[in-house]
Amino acid sequence: MEYSTKISERMWNQSDKGELEAEREQTFIDDIVQKSHIEKELLRNLDGIETVFDGGGGCGRFSILLAKQGLHVTHFDISLPMIVKAKELAEKAGVLDRMTFVKGALEDLSDYADQSFDLVMSFDAPISYTYPDQEKTIKELVRIAKKRIMISVSSRLGALPYLANPIQKNQFFLDRNSEDVLVRWSIEHRDQMIENFHLNKDSLMKSYESGLLCDVEETKNAYDSGEVPWCISYHFMPDELQKLLTDCGVKNISLAGPGAFARTIPNEILVKIMKDPKQREDFLEFCHFYDSNPYVCGMGKDNLFAKGEIGQE
Numbered sequence: 357m358e359y360s361t362k363i364s365e366r367m368w369n370q371s372d373k374g375e376l377e378a379e380r381e382q383t384f385i386d387d388i389v390q391k392s393h394i395e396k397e398l399l400r401n402l403d404g405i406e407t408v409f410d411g412g413g414g415c416g417r418f419s420i421l422l423a424k425q426g427l428h429v430t431h432f433d434i435s436l437p438m439i440v441k442a443k444e445l446a447e448k449a450g451v452l453d454r455m456t457f458v459k460g461a462l463e464d465l466s467d468y469a470d471q472s473f474d475l476v477m478s479f480d481a482p483i484s485y486t487y488p489d490q491e492k493t494i495k496e497l498v499r500i501a502k503k504r505i506m507i508s509v510s511s512r513l514g515a516l517p518y519l520a521n522p523i524q525k526n527q528f529f530l531d532r533n534s535e536d537v538l539v540r541w542s543i544e545h546r547d548q549m550i551e552n553f554h555l556n557k558d559s560l561m562k563s564y565e566s567g568l569l570c571d572v573e574e575t576k577n578a579y580d581s582g583e584v585p586w587c588i589s590y591h592f593m594p595d596e597l598q599k600l601l602t603d604c605g606v607k608n609i610s611l612a613g614p615g616a617f618a619r620t621i622p623n624e625i626l627v628k629i630m631k632d633p634k635q636r637e638d639f640l641e642f643c644h645f646y647d648s649n650p651y652v653c654g655m656g657k658d659n660l661f662a663k664g665e666i667g668q669e
């Protein structure tokens with residue numbers, strides 16, 4: 357088994373992961389924008405779709421949404437705590453009978469025949485966590501899709517600003533008084549992070565060229581000594597993702613960068629918009645429109661989104 361698979365499994369198997377992931381949109385505005393973008397795309401592209409495969413479905417943000425639309429969804433994930441949380445939420449939503457839960461790694465989809473599902477989806481970077489097998493994983497996801505594929509992967513251009521802005525996440529806090537551990541930690545360590553920051557051009561160039569933000573050997577060593585490092589994540593360039601999908605025979609490909617518009621707006625204004633239901637709805641609608649422009653897709657906040665049709669012009 358590749359290191360990335362083992363690291364992903366250990367990280368996502370932490371017992372509180374399901375709970376924490378299920379609460380992200382109550383805390384972080386960038387997650388609200390990203391979820392809203394993907395929801396809009398899904399709900400507008402369900403013609404002819406009856407069966408769905410959700411690869412790395414997590415706590416069910418999108419698999420449950422589609423089961424609620426009457427579709428049958430296979431929810432596939434490497435982490436048992438995430439599956440347990442997704443099942444609990446699916447039961448609450450009354451859609452358990454339309455969902456099949458499978459524990460597995462995206463690196464091995466050999467149990468599924470070609471064109472097994474009308475729609476194959478995988479959101480918020482599970483594909484990136486299969487490094488160095490990300491290309492093979494995309495090919496396999498396309499192989500099991502019959503009509504349509506929708507994915508979002510880690511974005512290289514979108515992620516590089518993290519290396520020059522350790523306090524970037526603070527821009528997206530919905531409530532600075534939240535008890536969320538990341539919010540509390542980031543607020544308490546803000547000054548220290550600014551003081552300790554030192555721009556490292558070599559590191560920026562290395563990540564730009566490799567698509568990796570971490571040092572793979574250091575991450576492997578941390579795993580071997582029992583730590584729970586963040587997954588090794590491969591960050592894609594837009595043209596690279598487009599070419600990979602094209603080479604697999606995907607047609608009518610479009611790319612988007614959820615969060616590209618929102619990241620230009622300061623926290624005080626974002627919070628104001630989020631607190632007013634009409635402005636919030638308008639903002640999310642405009643973000644979807646702006647972030648769907650292919651000229652900004654690389655600057656999505658965390659993710660690069662792609663959709664395409666299988667075997668049609």
Ligand SMILES: C[S@@+](CC[C@H](N)C(=O)[O-])C[C@H]1O[C@@H](n2cnc3c(N)ncnc32)[C@H](O)[C@@H]1O
Binds near residue numbers: 411417432
């Ligand atoms: C950030 S969460 C996204 C969950 C969901 N797609 C969403 O957008 O809400 C990433 C998910 O990918 C799963 N994952 C990570 N590596 C995986 C792998 N190699 N195979 C299958 N699932 C994986 C994790 O367990 C986690 O549930």
